[in-house]
Amino acid sequence: MAKSKLTVNGTAQEVDCDPATPLLYVLRNTLNLKGAKFGCGLEQCGACAVLIDGEPVLSCVRAVSEFDGQNITTVEGLSENGEPNAVQRAFIAESAAQCGYCTSGLVVATTALLKRNPQPSREDINEALADHLCRCGSHVRVLKAIDRLAAAGGSHDR
Amino acid sequence: MTASLEKQPNLDQWLAITGDGRVVVRSGKVDIGQRISTALAAIAAEELDVSLDRIAMATVETGVSPDEGVTSGSNSMQDSGQAIRLAGATARRYLINKAAAQLDVEPASLEIADGLIRSRDTNRSVNYWELQGDQPFEVPIDPEATVKAPGDYEEVGNPQTARGLADLVTGQPIFVHDMNPPGMLHARVIRPPHYHARLHALDESACERIETSGVRVVRDGSHLAVAGADEYAVVKAAERLAAAADWDMRGGLPTADIFDAMKTNERVSLPVADGIPRREPVPDLPDPPADVATTLTARYEKPYHMHGSLGPSAALAQTDGDKIHIWTHSQGIYVLREALAGGLGMAEEDLHIVHVPGAGCYGHNGADDVAVDAALVARALPGTPILLKWTREDEHAWEPYSTCMAMAVQASLDAEGNVVAWSQESYGDTFMMRPRNSPPGEGARRLLPLRYIENGAEDPVPQPAMRYHVGIHRNLDPLYKFPNPRLVKNLVRGLPLRTSALRTLGGFANVYAIECFLDELAEAAGIDPVEFRLRHLDDDRAKACVQALADSLFKDSKPDNRGRGIGFAQYTNSKAYSAVGVELEVSDDAAIKLHRAVVSVDAGQVVDPDGLIMQSEGGFIQAASWALHEEVKFDRDGVTSRDWDSYPILRFDNIPEIETILIDRPGDPYLGAGEAVSGPAGAAIANAVYDTTGLRLRRMPFTPEALRAAAMS
Numbered sequence: 045m046a047k048s049k050l051t052v053n054g055t056a057q058e059v060d061c062d063p064a065t066p067l068l069y070v071l072r073n074t075l076n077l078k079g080a081k082f083g084c085g086l087e088q089c090g091a092c093a094v095l096i097d098g099e100p101v102l103s104c105v106r107a108v109s110e111f112d113g114q115n116i117t118t119v120e121g122l123s124e125n126g127e128p129n130a131v132q133r134a135f136i137a138e139s140a141a142q143c144g145y146c147t148s149g150l151v152v153a154t155t156a157l158l159k160r161n162p163q164p165s166r167e168d169i170n171e172a173l174a175d176h177l178c179r180c181g182s183h184v185r186v187l188k189a190i191d192r193l194a195a196a197g198g199s200h201d202r
Numbered sequence: 203m204t205a206s207l208e209k210q211p212n213l214d215q216w217l218a219i220t221g222d223g224r225v226v227v228r229s230g231k232v233d234i235g236q237r238i239s240t241a242l243a244a245i246a247a248e249e250l251d252v253s254l255d256r257i258a259m260a261t262v263e264t265g266v267s268p269d270e271g272v273t274s275g276s277n278s279m280q281d282s283g284q285a286i287r288l289a290g291a292t293a294r295r296y297l298i299n300k301a302a303a304q305l306d307v308e309p310a311s312l313e314i315a316d317g318l319i320r321s322r323d324t325n326r327s328v329n330y331w332e333l334q335g336d337q338p339f340e341v342p343i344d345p346e347a348t349v350k351a352p353g354d355y356e357e358v359g360n361p362q363t364a365r366g367l368a369d370l371v372t373g374q375p376i377f378v379h380d381m382n383p384p385g386m387l388h389a390r391v392i393r394p395p396h397y398h399a400r401l402h403a404l405d406e407s408a409c410e411r412i413e414t415s416g417v418r419v420v421r422d423g424s425h426l427a428v429a430g431a432d433e434y435a436v437v438k439a440a441e442r443l444a445a446a447a448d449w450d451m452r453g454g455l456p457t458a459d460i461f462d463a464m465k466t467n468e469r470v471s472l473p474v475a476d477g478i479p480r481r482e483p484v485p486d487l488p489d490p491p492a493d494v495a496t497t498l499t500a501r502y503e504k505p506y507h508m509h510g511s512l513g514p515s516a517a518l519a520q521t522d523g524d525k526i527h528i529w530t531h532s533q534g535i536y537v538l539r540e541a542l543a544g545g546l547g548m549a550e551e552d553l554h555i556v557h558v559p560g561a562g563c564y565g566h567n568g569a570d571d572v573a574v575d576a577a578l579v580a581r582a583l584p585g586t587p588i589l590l591k592w593t594r595e596d597e598h599a600w601e602p603y604s605t606c607m608a609m610a611v612q613a614s615l616d617a618e619g620n621v622v623a624w625s626q627e628s629y630g631d632t633f634m635m636r637p638r639n640s641p642p643g644e645g646a647r648r649l650l651p652l653r654y655i656e657n658g659a660e661d662p663v664p665q666p667a668m669r670y671h672v673g674i675h676r677n678l679d680p681l682y683k684f685p686n687p688r689l690v691k692n693l694v695r696g697l698p699l700r701t702s703a704l705r706t707l708g709g710f711a712n713v714y715a716i717e718c719f720l721d722e723l724a725e726a727a728g729i730d731p732v733e734f735r736l737r738h739l740d741d742d743r744a745k746a747c748v749q750a751l752a753d754s755l756f757k758d759s760k761p762d763n764r765g766r767g768i769g770f771a772q773y774t775n776s777k778a779y780s781a782v783g784v785e786l787e788v789s790d791d792a793a794i795k796l797h798r799a800v801v802s803v804d805a806g807q808v809v810d811p812d813g814l815i816m817q818s819e820g821g822f823i824q825a826a827s828w829a830l831h832e833e834v835k836f837d838r839d840g841v842t843s844r845d846w847d848s849y850p851i852l853r854f855d856n857i858p859e860i861e862t863i864l865i866d867r868p869g870d871p872y873l874g875a876g877e878a879v880s881g882p883a884g885a886a887i888a889n890a891v892y893d894t895t896g897l898r899l900r901r902m903p904f905t906p907e908a909l910r911a912a913a914m915s
């Protein structure tokens with residue numbers, strides 16, 4: 045057991061666990077943030093994506109000890125006062141989820157993409173979402189949600 | 203009357219009015235991302251004249267919800283939708299009459315707005331919640347109840363936001379994987395290397411070390427599991443226990459080429475007429491009629507496909523005295539209850555099964571099996587809630603796949619280009635392995651974990667499915683007017699992998715074969731593929747569907763380097779019609795790049811247009827993924843497609859623009875649409891590849907290697 049210090053969704057946290065524990069398990073179990081999902085545990089599907097200092101990172105393999113002192117945002121942390129943010133609203137407006145198991149990861153990746161690049165080309169989008177799988181075929185809607193946000197000049201209110 | 207209504211004829215089984223202003227709607231169909239609850243809520247709101255936000259869709263659980271079998275086969279709108287529509291209409295009339303008596307006015311003078319019943323004559327009013335709040339109706343549903351005329355619809359057919367969408371995008375804990383009751387232990391199961399292996403020996407000292415570290419080892423015969431409070435410790439313990447197990451491999455999996463095996467293995471062959479197999483000798487393939495102009499033959503093939511749910515299956519189970527409670531994303535909680543009760547020797551009433559969402563499943567994936575895994579561990583650790591999750595590898599290697607199939611087709615054309623003879627034989631393993639308990643005992647055999655426990659169940663032996671358009675013979679019967687088609691289903695024995703229901707069952711493969719072969723015939727006849735289809739169809743809705751697709755797909759001329767292809771089918775010749783067109787390009791490295799897809803769908807009366815469009819888009823994307831990439835691989839030692847690298851699927855970089863044309867039929871029955879697009883989509887892709895390369899792709903997947911091989915031969 046060892047202590048790791050993390051800032052998660054703006055709150056400082058000290059977690060006491062096996063330092064080899066993948067970050068995803070700490071988020072979901074220790075901190076009870078169920079937004080990031082376990083899809084593969086192999087860094088192959090994107091369901092577990094979170095933001096580290098604004099950059100998307102897959103959380104299912106890398107140990108919590110690697111993230112000591114870092115600033116982590118999960119999909120829960122993107123909402124503002126419990127209300128969906130611009131990216132989340134665009135996903136709702138375009139119905140960009142069927143079962144929704146891939147959705148947290150896609151919301152997180154989209155948020156990071158648009159912050160970096162408010163008017164991404166289709167190639168930029170493909171690259172940003174290259175690690176993200178969706179088995180229900182919600183892709184078209186996710187692309188529409190991104191178009192909607194890009195048309196609005198990126199999402200301002202993050 | 204639908205089966206759902208026959209089994210549950212009473213209004214109280216479907217609807218309740220609460221004192222606090224809500225309408226609780228009970229359906230036996232579960233929402234698996236197909237937005238069925240959104241559509242059902244709209245129907246209830248419509249018939250009852252209440253606003254949508256008053257509708258609460260009840261959790262689906264045994265003992266409370268109507269028993270509607272399995273959420274499958276695109277039946278939900280036809281079964282549950284129709285039942286709830288009639289329930290709503292019956293309740294509305296009941297409430298009007300009750301209000302009329304209470305207000306002492308004529309029922310005809312009453313009007314309803316959001317549950318408020320007001321008399322136009324006296325202006326007196328009463329609302330549903332005062333009138334009926336928390337009281338039972340105690341009347342049967344009237345199958346003849348007058349339902350609203352489509353012209354009066356306010357909710358049905360309008361754009362709707364899916365229920366629960368905000369929870370999904372903000373990461374709220376709605377999945378069974380997210381459950382976390384006090385005292386819960388995480389659990390994992392340790393499977394053998396392949397189906398036939400059984401535990402030979404287990405290193406007891408390794409087990410002791412695991413137990414000393416605080417993780418429980420649960421063993422029943424060859425069924426191994428670990429459970430503990432810390433999930434990561436459980437994951438590591440599962441690895442250690444796997445290493446401590448010595449398996450008796452019992453020969454391994456048959457390794458003969460599956461496409462050869464479908465030609466040579468023993469099989470049960472039955473002729474099919476009007477969509478139904480007959481217990482009769484298979485007629486020989488006759489010589490083509492003497493005066494035909496051309497006879498063509500071809501054999502189309504598809505490999506095993508997996509459901510590949512994005513979240514591995516999971517379930518929570520907990521015992522309470524003699525009872526077991528299970529929270530599961532199974533598509534058929536009553537079916538599971540019956541099978542599991544039989545398998546564990548329990549009374550059905552002692553099993554309480556509650557549906558909680560999981561990742562999209564598209565058929566019979568690991569949901570039922572993991573529920574059994576969880577129940578077995580819960581039984582060994584009484585009173586403790588057990589959250590058992592499969593790993594990615596468990597899901598990939600152990601879910602029941604969609605069988606490999608082969609379709610041998612032959613047809614003859616007369617001098618005018620009319621099909622004058624048609625034969626199709628379809629081959630494959632079973633699609634029908636949901637844990638249905640008929641005959642008694644069969645359900646347990648179909649629950650994977652019960653085969654591994656001490657004195658466990660035997661492997662099930664599939665029997666040919668005999669109902670209309672199921673299994674291998676789903677959409678074997680072409681909708682086209684071919685004289686006396688010779689149709690044969692062949693249930694092949696001795697194929698290597700575990701199989702069951704995946705979206706469309708045999709429909710995907712059969713429609714792929716029919717619709718590609720039609721293009722071959724059209725070319726031989728020198729007739730345009732659209733025209734060739736239209737001239738062999740006599741169903742006006744079918745023709746309109748094909749025409750709508752063609753009008754859009756061929757509106758503009760295509761860029762030089764692209765190919766276009768189409769496909770069409772009416773799902774099970776009785777559900778939604780769909781025509782699909784694809785425009786694609788084959789790159790220099792033989793990869794298929796999808797540019798554009800057009801989908802036309804006639805699903806009868808449209809209830810939730812956006813939901814229907816999403817189902818169509820999702821169906822197209824999944825079918826494109828099957829066609830371009832997917833193939834479950836294995837060797838003697840087991841399945842080798844154990845992750846997303848070894849089983850690739852379609853990704854964001856190859857998603858085309860998709861245009862969906864909905865052909866609304868106000869007032870016509872709802873036609874299930876969740877599976878209508880898949881078959882036509884697979885065929886349209888193959889036909890478009892031919893259009894641009896001249897290569898007929900008769901075996902999926904259409905990988906660059908397959909295209910290169912086709913170009914060489």
Ligand code: FES
Pocket residue numbers: 081082083084085086087088089090091092093102103104105
């Ligand atoms: S769960 Fe992390 S990438 Fe799949």
Ligand code: FES
Pocket residue numbers: 140141142143144145146147177178179180181182235512561562
């Ligand atoms: S919406 Fe189900 S996996 Fe993407």
